[in-house]
Amino acid sequence: MNNYIGVIVDSEAVSLDRIFTYKIPEILKENIKLGQIVKVPFGMGNKKVNGFVLEFISDVDENIKIKEISSIVTNYSVITKKNIELIFKMKKRYFCSYIDCIKLMIPTGITKGIKHKTNYVICIKNELIEKLKKRPYIDIYDAVRKYNGVYTKSELNHKFNFSLSSINTMIKHEVLEVLEKVVSRCDNRVFDKYEEKVLNERQHEIVNSIIDSKLKKFLIHGVTGSGKTEIYMSLVKKMIEEGKESIILVPEISLTPQMVERFKGRFGSDVSVFHSKLSDGERYDEWLRVKSGEVKVAVGARSAIFLPFRNLGIIVIDEEHEGSYKSESDPKYSAIEIGEMKSEIENCKLVLGSATPSIDTYYKCENNQYTLLNISERADGASMPEISVVDMRDELKENNKSIFSRELYAAIKETLEKKEQIILFLNRRGFSTFVSCRKCGFVFKCKNCDVPMTYHSDKKYLICHYCGSTEEIPKICPKCGSKYVKYFGVGTERVEREVKKIFSAARVLRMDKDTTGKKNSYELIYNSFKNGGADILIGTQMIAKGFDFKEVTLVGIVAADLTLNIPDYRAAERTFQLISQVSGRAGRGSKKGKVIIQTYTPESYAIQYSSKNDYKNFYKTEIMLREGMNYPPFSxxxxxxxxxxxxxxxxxxxxxxxxxxxxxxxxxxxxxxxxxxxxxxxxxxxxxxxxxxxxxxxxxxxxxxxxxxxxxxxxxxxxxxxxxxxxxxxxxx
Missing domain, CATH: 3.30.70.600 (Ribosomal protein S10)
Incomplete structure (x- = not known):
C-alpha cells in the first residue's frame, strides 16, 4: 500500500527543485492519483501551496516527521503517467527544473483556477400562460423555442429587438428560465471538404513502409511539392482506423492556417489546433479536448508535442530542419528530441519531413538511427522551377543601383502581365538595415544592445529588433555633427515601397513580424493571397516554407547573402535551406515556375547547390567541412x-x-x-x-x-x- 507521495512544489526557486515527500491522509487515499495537483503545507509557516504528484512512495524512515497533504485540487491527473516519465528524462537532458518541464505540459493558469467559459442563456421552462398570450410575448416565446439555449438576454435584445423588461416578465412567470451553459473557446469553424487524393506510387510505398515497419523513426526527404502533406494525412487516417491519435507539428504559426484548413477539411471536428497565439482560455479548452479524448489529431507548433493523448500512434514533424523547433528559453528542448523520447516511451512512430533535412538528421540516417525515405519528383507531374543566379556586382557595374536586378524586374513585369502571382523573399524586416553617417561612418546603435537599430518608415522611428526600444530618426550625427545621415541596407518594408512605386498597379501584401502581430493576422494575409486578393507577397522566412499557392509562378530572392555571413558554423546550412525552401514556392501548379536569386557571392557552394536543387552534394561538402572542424554531428x-x-x-x-x-x-x-x-x-x-x-x-x-x-x-x-x-x-x- 502506498502511504506517501513525491511532490514537486509550484516554485521556480532553484533550492526547491527536488521531490518532497508527503503522507497521504486516510480520507484521501482512494482519490489520489499520479499527475494530480494537490495542496500541501510548505515551509516553516506551513503555507498551503500547490504541488504536483510525480510518484508514489511505499515506505519512508519512520523517525522522520512527514507532513500530510491538505487537499486535492484537481480530481483528475493534469500530467499523464507517460509525461511524468518524460519529465525525468527532460530534466536530465536539458539541465532544467522539474517545474519548468511541468509547465510545458499543462495549460497556462490551470493552477490559478482557469475554468470553462460560461454564458447564461434563455430556455423554455413552461408553456406560455394565458396572461402572456399577446405580443411581444408570443414573438419572444417562438424565438426562444426555435433557438432554445442559444442566446443570452442581451443577445435576444440586440438580435431580435426584444425588450429586456418583456424577457424578465416571462422569466418571472416561469415561462422562460436562465441556465448556465459552457461555451467552447475552440475554433469550431467548418472548413470546405478537402477531398482525399489518390496517392501516386511512391507516396503509397512510403505510407506502407512506415505503417508496416517495426522500426519507429523515419525521415521523408522529399523535394518541395512532392506531396508530403498528403502522406501525413494518409498516415493519420491509418491511425484513426486503428483507434490511435496523431500529433502534427509545423514550425511556424503562419503554416498553421494551411494545415488546419486541410486537416479539418479532411477529418472535421476530430482535429485540435494548438499554438502560442491562442489565448489562455483557448489553450485550456483545446488541451481539455485532448485530455478527455474528444479529438484524435492535434495540429500545432512546438508546444503541441506535450498534449496529453492517451493512445498516441504517430508524431509527424514537418519541415524538421526549422530552428523554431528548438526552444530558446528554459528548458531549451528540441521538439525533435522530445519526439524521439516520446517514440520510445509511448511506442509510437516518429516521422520527420523536409525537402532540406538538417545535417544532423541526415547524418543519423546514414548511421541507421532513422530510416530514410526519398521522393525525388513533385506530385501530380509538376516540374521543378527554373532557377537563375544573378551576380549583383555585375548590376552595379552596369550602373543599376536598384534593389531589383534587370532580370528580376523584367520577370516581375512579365508575370504581372500574365495575371500570375509573385513571391519576393528577403529575410530582414524594416525599411533599412541600419542608419549611419556618410562623413565619419558612425552607426546608430541601440543604447541597450550592441546592435544597429533598424529604420521603419511606417512608424518613422528607429527600432531595435532585440529589446524593442525606439528612437526618433536622427538628423545630425552625434559624433561629428554632420548632416549626412543616410539609410543603408534593405528590409521588407523598403521592398514593399519600391514595388508599389515601380509597379503601381500591382496589389501587394507584406508578411513579416511587423504585419502579423495581431491575432489571426497570419491567416488573413494567407487567405487574401490564396484567394487572389494580391499579386505580390513580400515576406521574411515565414513565407519560405509550406505555402502551396498554385498561381505563384515567380519567386524572387532579393538578397541571398544575409544568412551566409553570420558568424556561426550553421550559416551555409541555413542559407541553403532558406533558398531551397523559398524556391520551392514557385510552379507548384500546372504552370511552369521561375526563381531568380540575387547575390553578391554567387560562388558560394550553398548558393550554387541550392540553385541546382542538389541537396546530396551540398550535404557531402558540408559534412566534410564539419568533420574537419570537429563540429556537430562529430562532436x-x-x-x-x-x-x-x-x-x-x-x-x-x-x-x-x-x-x-x-x-x-x-x-x-x-x-x-x-x-x-x-x-x-x-x-x-x-x-x-x-x-x-x-x-x-x-x-x-x-x-x-x-x-x-x-x-x-x-x-x-x-x-x-x-x-x-x-x-x-x-x-x-
Whole structure:
C-alpha cells in the first residue's frame, strides 16, 4: 500500500527543485492519483501551496516527521503517467527544473483556477400562460423555442429587438428560465471538404513502409511539392482506423492556417489546433479536448508535442530542419528530441519531413538511427522551377543601383502581365538595415544592445529588433555633427515601397513580424493571397516554407547573402535551406515556375547547390567541412552564456570560471575550451553578454558538471548574473 507521495512544489526557486515527500491522509487515499495537483503545507509557516504528484512512495524512515497533504485540487491527473516519465528524462537532458518541464505540459493558469467559459442563456421552462398570450410575448416565446439555449438576454435584445423588461416578465412567470451553459473557446469553424487524393506510387510505398515497419523513426526527404502533406494525412487516417491519435507539428504559426484548413477539411471536428497565439482560455479548452479524448489529431507548433493523448500512434514533424523547433528559453528542448523520447516511451512512430533535412538528421540516417525515405519528383507531374543566379556586382557595374536586378524586374513585369502571382523573399524586416553617417561612418546603435537599430518608415522611428526600444530618426550625427545621415541596407518594408512605386498597379501584401502581430493576422494575409486578393507577397522566412499557392509562378530572392555571413558554423546550412525552401514556392501548379536569386557571392557552394536543387552534394561538402572542424554531428558543443548589467562583475566571474574549466580539463584531449570572450552580440536589453564554449566529447554529465560548477562559483552573486547552459545550441550568437 502506498502511504506517501513525491511532490514537486509550484516554485521556480532553484533550492526547491527536488521531490518532497508527503503522507497521504486516510480520507484521501482512494482519490489520489499520479499527475494530480494537490495542496500541501510548505515551509516553516506551513503555507498551503500547490504541488504536483510525480510518484508514489511505499515506505519512508519512520523517525522522520512527514507532513500530510491538505487537499486535492484537481480530481483528475493534469500530467499523464507517460509525461511524468518524460519529465525525468527532460530534466536530465536539458539541465532544467522539474517545474519548468511541468509547465510545458499543462495549460497556462490551470493552477490559478482557469475554468470553462460560461454564458447564461434563455430556455423554455413552461408553456406560455394565458396572461402572456399577446405580443411581444408570443414573438419572444417562438424565438426562444426555435433557438432554445442559444442566446443570452442581451443577445435576444440586440438580435431580435426584444425588450429586456418583456424577457424578465416571462422569466418571472416561469415561462422562460436562465441556465448556465459552457461555451467552447475552440475554433469550431467548418472548413470546405478537402477531398482525399489518390496517392501516386511512391507516396503509397512510403505510407506502407512506415505503417508496416517495426522500426519507429523515419525521415521523408522529399523535394518541395512532392506531396508530403498528403502522406501525413494518409498516415493519420491509418491511425484513426486503428483507434490511435496523431500529433502534427509545423514550425511556424503562419503554416498553421494551411494545415488546419486541410486537416479539418479532411477529418472535421476530430482535429485540435494548438499554438502560442491562442489565448489562455483557448489553450485550456483545446488541451481539455485532448485530455478527455474528444479529438484524435492535434495540429500545432512546438508546444503541441506535450498534449496529453492517451493512445498516441504517430508524431509527424514537418519541415524538421526549422530552428523554431528548438526552444530558446528554459528548458531549451528540441521538439525533435522530445519526439524521439516520446517514440520510445509511448511506442509510437516518429516521422520527420523536409525537402532540406538538417545535417544532423541526415547524418543519423546514414548511421541507421532513422530510416530514410526519398521522393525525388513533385506530385501530380509538376516540374521543378527554373532557377537563375544573378551576380549583383555585375548590376552595379552596369550602373543599376536598384534593389531589383534587370532580370528580376523584367520577370516581375512579365508575370504581372500574365495575371500570375509573385513571391519576393528577403529575410530582414524594416525599411533599412541600419542608419549611419556618410562623413565619419558612425552607426546608430541601440543604447541597450550592441546592435544597429533598424529604420521603419511606417512608424518613422528607429527600432531595435532585440529589446524593442525606439528612437526618433536622427538628423545630425552625434559624433561629428554632420548632416549626412543616410539609410543603408534593405528590409521588407523598403521592398514593399519600391514595388508599389515601380509597379503601381500591382496589389501587394507584406508578411513579416511587423504585419502579423495581431491575432489571426497570419491567416488573413494567407487567405487574401490564396484567394487572389494580391499579386505580390513580400515576406521574411515565414513565407519560405509550406505555402502551396498554385498561381505563384515567380519567386524572387532579393538578397541571398544575409544568412551566409553570420558568424556561426550553421550559416551555409541555413542559407541553403532558406533558398531551397523559398524556391520551392514557385510552379507548384500546372504552370511552369521561375526563381531568380540575387547575390553578391554567387560562388558560394550553398548558393550554387541550392540553385541546382542538389541537396546530396551540398550535404557531402558540408559534412566534410564539419568533420574537419570537429563540429556537430562529430562532436557536441556546450555553450555557457553569462549576462549581467554589471559588466565589471561579469568579466571578473567569466575569467574565474574560464580558468577553472581550463585547469579542470587540461589533461583531457577530447574537450577544447574556447573563451571566455564576449558573445558576438555583446549586449542585449542592457545586459552585457560573455560566453564559454566546450567542444568535443561533451556528455550530458559533463554539461551538468559545468552548470553546477558555475552556480557554485557564483553562489554569492548568482542573482546578479544570469546563466544559460545548452548543448548544441541553435545559434552561437
Amino acid at each position: 557536441k558543443i556546450c555553450i555557457a552564456n553569462m549576462s549581467s548589467k554589471n559588466e565589471t562583475l561579469l568579466i571578473k566571474y567569466t575569467q574565474i570560471i574560464g580558468s577553472f574549466f581550463k585547469n579542470k580539463f587540461s589533461g583531457c584531449d577530447n574537450i577544447d575550451i574556447l573563451g571566455p570572450c564576449p558573445s558576438p552580440i555583446g549586449k542585449i536589453n542592457e545586459f552585457y553578454r560573455w560566453q564559454i564554449l566546450l567542444k568535443g566529447e561533451v556528455t550530458y554529465n559533463t554539461a551538468d558538471f559545468v552548470k553546477k560548477s558555475i552556480y557554485e562559483i557564483l553562489k554569492k552573486d548568482y542573482n546578479v548574473i544570469r546563466i544559460s547552459i545548452d548543448i548544441n545550441p541553435l545559434s552561437l550568437l
